[in-house]
Amino acid sequence: MPTVSMTVNGKSVSGDVEGRTLLVDFLRNNLSLTGTHVGCDTSQCGACTVLSIFCETIFHLQEPMWAAIPASAAPVPFTSMAIP
């Protein structure tokens, strides 16, 4: 079971998750951050959208990249990132 680490709302967090765990489930179930909701579960309604910054070292970017992503479509191990 992989351990993931990220920054959420300015705090460093980590947790052991199954490889298929979605970011929305990690936020809601592991971190008790229930402001992120599951609505359509098809990435169309925006209820699960989180603002994130992708790390340049992991994704080989020139600089950090901000993006709004649907947390119900993002597996946690993919999302080594910071949610401000």
Ligand code: FES
């Ligand atoms: S649940 Fe609708 S966009 Fe994520």
